[in-house]
Amino acid sequence: MRAIVRVCAVLAISAPMFASAAQQTGIGATSKPFRRTYNASQEITVTGNVRGISVHGKAPAGAHLLITTSHGLIDAHVGSFALRGSQPLSLQTGEQVSVVGVMTWIDGSPILLARTVSTGTKTFVIRNERGALLFPRASSARQLRFKAVNRGGEQQ
Amino acid sequence: MKTQTLFLLLAFAAAAGLSGCGISSGGQGGNAAINVAIASTPAAMYVNDHFTISATTNDTAGVTWTCAPARSCGAFAASQTMNAAANTYTAPALVPSGNLVTLTATSVTDSTSSASAQVTINAASGIQVAWNTFPSSPLMVTGTESLEVQVQGDSTNAGITFECTPVGVCGSFSQVTVGPPQNSIYAVDMVYTAPANVPPGMVATLVATSTADNARSVSTPVTIVNSISTVSTLSGTFAFMNRGIDASGYNGIAGSVILDGQGNVTGGEFDSADPSAVISASILPTGSVDINGNASVSGYTLDQFGHGILTLEFNYNGSVYEMIYSLTATSSSHAMLSEVDEMGDLTGTLDLQSANFSAAQFAGNYSFVSAGENIAHSVPMNFGGIFTADGASSIGPGTLDINAAGTYRTGPLTATFTPPDSYGRGTLTFASATPVSFAYYIVGPEVIRLVEIDATTAVTAGSAYGQGSNASVNNAQIAGNYVFVMHGYSVNGANGMAGQFVADGSGDFAGVLDSDDAGTATLAAPLTGATYSFTGSARGSVATQDGSFTANVYMTDPNINLLDPSNPKGGGGGLMLETDANAFDNGLLAVQTKGKISGNYAMGWRYRPGTVNGFSNNFDVAVTAALAIGPGGTFSGEGEWDVVLSGLAPDQPMNGTLTADANNPGRYTGTFSPSPDADLPTTYYQMNDSQLVMLETDPAVADGFLVRQNLP
Numbered sequence A: 001m002r003a004i005v006r007v008c009a010v011l012a013i014s015a016p017m018f019a020s021a022a023q024q025t026g027i028g029a030t031s032k033p034f035r036r037t038y039n040a041s042q043e044i045t046v047t048g049n050v051r052g053i054s055v056h057g058k059a060p061a062g063a064h065l066l067i068t069t070s071h072g073l074i075d076a077h078v079g080s081f082a083l084r085g086s087q088p089l090s091l092q093t094g095e096q097v098s099v100v101g102v103m104t105w106i107d108g109s110p111i112l113l114a115r116t117v118s119t120g121t122k123t124f125v126i127r128n129e130r131g132a133l134l135f136p137r138a139s140s141a142r143q144l145r146f147k148a149v150n151r152g153g154e155q156q
Numbered sequence B: 001m002k003t004q005t006l007f008l009l010l011a012f013a014a015a016a017g018l019s020g021c022g023i024s025s026g027g028q029g030g031n032a033a034i035n036v037a038i039a040s041t042p043a044a045m046y047v048n049d050h051f052t053i054s055a056t057t058n059d060t061a062g063v064t065w066t067c068a069p070a071r072s073c074g075a076f077a078a079s080q081t082m083n084a085a086a087n088t089y090t091a092p093a094l095v096p097s098g099n100l101v102t103l104t105a106t107s108v109t110d111s112t113s114s115a116s117a118q119v120t121i122n123a124a125s126g127i128q129v130a131w132n133t134f135p136s137s138p139l140m141v142t143g144t145e146s147l148e149v150q151v152q153g154d155s156t157n158a159g160i161t162f163e164c165t166p167v168g169v170c171g172s173f174s175q176v177t178v179g180p181p182q183n184s185i186y187a188v189d190m191v192y193t194a195p196a197n198v199p200p201g202m203v204a205t206l207v208a209t210s211t212a213d214n215a216r217s218v219s220t221p222v223t224i225v226n227s228i229s230t231v232s233t234l235s236g237t238f239a240f241m242n243r244g245i246d247a248s249g250y251n252g253i254a255g256s257v258i259l260d261g262q263g264n265v266t267g268g269e270f271d272s273a274d275p276s277a278v279i280s281a282s283i284l285p286t287g288s289v290d291i292n293g294n295a296s297v298s299g300y301t302l303d304q305f306g307h308g309i310l311t312l313e314f315n316y317n318g319s320v321y322e323m324i325y326s327l328t329a330t331s332s333s334h335a336m337l338s339e340v341d342e343m344g345d346l347t348g349t350l351d352l353q354s355a356n357f358s359a360a361q362f363a364g365n366y367s368f369v370s371a372g373e374n375i376a377h378s379v380p381m382n383f384g385g386i387f388t389a390d391g392a393s394s395i396g397p398g399t400l401d402i403n404a405a406g407t408y409r410t411g412p413l414t415a416t417f418t419p420p421d422s423y424g425r426g427t428l429t430f431a432s433a434t435p436v437s438f439a440y441y442i443v444g445p446e447v448i449r450l451v452e453i454d455a456t457t458a459v460t461a462g463s464a465y466g467q468g469s470n471a472s473v474n475n476a477q478i479a480g481n482y483v484f485v486m487h488g489y490s491v492n493g494a495n496g497m498a499g500q501f502v503a504d505g506s507g508d509f510a511g512v513l514d515s516d517d518a519g520t521a522t523l524a525a526p527l528t529g530a531t532y533s534f535t536g537s538a539r540g541s542v543a544t545q546d547g548s549f550t551a552n553v554y555m556t557d558p559n560i561n562l563l564d565p566s567n568p569k570g571g572g573g574g575l576m577l578e579t580d581a582n583a584f585d586n587g588l589l590a591v592q593t594k595g596k597i598s599g600n601y602a603m604g605w606r607y608r609p610g611t612v613n614g615f616s617n618n619f620d621v622a623v624t625a626a627l628a629i630g631p632g633g634t635f636s637g638e639g640e641w642d643v644v645l646s647g648l649a650p651d652q653p654m655n656g657t658l659t660a661d662a663n664n665p666g667r668y669t670g671t672f673s674p675s676p677d678a679d680l681p682t683t684y685y686q687m688n689d690s691q692l693v694m695l696e697t698d699p700a701v702a703d704g705f706l707v708r709q710n711l712p
Helices: A002-022 B002-015
Strands: A044-056 A062-069 A072-079 A096-106 A109-118 A123-125 B036-038 B044-046 B050-053 B055-057 B063-068 B087-090 B100-107 B114-122 B128-131 B144-152 B160-165 B172-178 B185-193 B203-210 B217-225 B235-246 B249-260 B265-274 B277-282 B307-316 B319-331 B334-339 B347-352 B363-374 B379-390 B394-404 B407-417 B425-430 B437-444 B447-452 B458-466 B479-490 B493-504 B508-517 B520-533 B539-543 B550-556 B573-578 B583-591 B599-608 B610-612 B615-617 B621-629 B634-643 B652-660 B667-675 B678-688 B691-696 B701-708
Touching: A044 A072, A062 A096, A062 A109, A072 A096, B036 B100, B055 B063, B055 B100, B063 B087, B128 B203, B128 B217, B144 B203, B160 B172, B160 B185, B217 B634, B235 B334, B235 B437, B235 B447, B235 B458, B249 B307, B249 B363, B249 B437, B249 B447, B249 B458, B265 B307, B265 B447, B265 B458, B277 B307, B307 B634, B319 B599, B319 B634, B334 B599, B347 B447, B363 B447, B363 B550, B363 B573, B379 B407, B379 B458, B379 B479, B379 B550, B379 B573, B379 B583, B394 B573, B479 B573, B479 B678, B479 B691, B479 B701, B493 B520, B493 B583, B493 B678, B493 B691, B493 B701, B508 B691, B520 B678, B583 B678, B599 B634, B599 B691, B621 B652, B634 B667, B667 B691
Parallel strands: A072 A109, B036 B114, B044 B114
Antiparallel strands: A044 A062, A044 A096, A062 A072, A096 A109, A109 A123, B036 B055, B050 B087, B063 B100, B100 B114, B128 B144, B144 B185, B160 B203, B172 B185, B203 B217, B235 B249, B235 B347, B249 B265, B265 B277, B307 B319, B319 B334, B334 B347, B363 B379, B363 B458, B379 B394, B394 B407, B407 B425, B425 B437, B437 B447, B447 B458, B479 B493, B479 B583, B493 B508, B508 B520, B520 B539, B539 B550, B550 B573, B573 B583, B599 B621, B599 B701, B610 B615, B621 B634, B634 B652, B652 B667, B667 B678, B678 B691, B691 B701
């Protein structure tokens, strides 16, 4: 409950700022930062139940974790790599999760830029403390990226 | 006299097999010395049909053309023609009252002398015409294509009339065959032969028109090009370098391969690094026996457009592996590469190497950027800097800049290197607390390809270029027009940006840029209040007014063409490394010149993580394509695009458009269609007459280059 209240407060505070910024057209004008900063001091924690993971064309590109809370649906961006690699984000619909991230507005919609997603047993790291999305984690086993071939017939 | 004329015209019309309907002689009670006669008309036609009409007259001023009923009788292409000159009449869009139109030619000199013809106008025929097969585009001069048109609803089975433009230089049609009708549908086959020479604009437009209803037609453009390459175009020892992301994280591969000019690989070696494995291996020559006892299929193809496939096979640790690249040559010494096997989508370059490799070639001042991933933290990590190599074994003093996912630091750079082997390969090791080492491959004394192979600090790949006369740069030397392009990752995901600006020589620059930050596109945004700083070094910096974007720029030799280093036209510019904590991009800066965009181009294009049209894909899509761009700004060609794990899609038709931005000369808007169902909005910036950078500006993030082909 406290987390949701904080989400709403952050959105309320952020909305006028981003609405104002959207009216600017110049790049790098002091009123509109060209690069969006991930400010870890503004991180919040959202707790709710997994409604689903969506990969769609809406910005920001990549996977979005949709979380049902008592105050509505939260769209948490987990990026393009979270579902890939040897440590993919694996969640069940309805599962309770806590997401740490920074709330922001992108193309007019509130988005939680997720840094970590925690279940009761595991924490998935999505971003580092600067907001950089982690690349797909490689398998710990020494595994070549190349396709093994056997022209004699069998292909692995 | 008039009676004789009438008889003559009727006789002519009958002999011509025409209906003669409504044909009348001129001189309706006027000047007997002036005669007017309409040569021929069809008895009936469909709405919107057209035909060629003419009038003979002894009036040296010619005739004027009118029709009735007014405003519903159709139109003439020319309101006045000279004796026997052709005119085009187009029937009205709607059937006129009484189904008849009257076409009249009237003497200019004597308005009482005229001739008229009546034509029945019928409702739309219902005939439909469509291409069953489209021609390849581009098509070689004198090349032939068997094409088929489908006709539906033509009860007369009259067939198709084939024409093309520009008339006389657009090629020809032969072997026209009308197939038997079935369920009111029949096919018309023919063979189109491209012209012997490239037509103006490089495009021939083929038109198929229903003979029964010439308002029903279809057309298609075909780009006509000269043959520009064969497999022999690429011959010698080539260095390659590719990089990108796949399911194991960041990958970098650099190597050297010998191409024999006949499609065979005769040797080579490479280094590959990703967070899970770093390997070095020899490339199996074509036909050599691999450890499974089978003949190696290493080899390459190159078609008449400079486009082909490179397959490299190697033994490693008891197994045989392969990697497959699409390649498009820009010259006999350079090609663009993109991986098209099932394992990844790396993109990169292939460059003819200088011979007689020695440590002495690795000498002088260099600028470099190497981009990739921090292994321990799985986040973006990019190196950049400047250094001096002594031509023996030492590097330094230099400056090393690192942006590790927002943590930027800089420090001195010293290193050692081993002499190159027979493939131009050596190793380069930084004198640092944590091990940082690279395999390097010499393209030439001023172009070095790099791949990091320490397997502990990072996986990065990149290039070092000589600085030439740009070793000591001050603000005043950075003046004029530039294009830049950067790509990498922000806190939102993959991003890219491209733009152009004018630097004033005093530390300020202004221009325009387009960016796409994880699907949020910014178009033609003015870039104002930005600054740059160079203080007697090849290493300088740029910043936006608000400071949210900062980058280092490492200037390179003005005689080096960064996208095509063997191109003697040079161009110059620099490498770029973002240094703020908000995004982790790298890219390049190029001196901008403007010129005509036309000819054959190679494209290297990479789609990066995101989504597109409901298709979910979190990794790179890579394309190389050979394209022909006409002066009108349209281009078409063939290429491969590959989504990781979905394998090779060979020779896909690709096309696009370029429209000049009148407000920002040098910037173009348009599309790129890597497949027929994907018109991707794309912004292009012209670097010079032979190179453009391209940036997709929709929910997907992709960027690339177009480089003019200069093939023998």
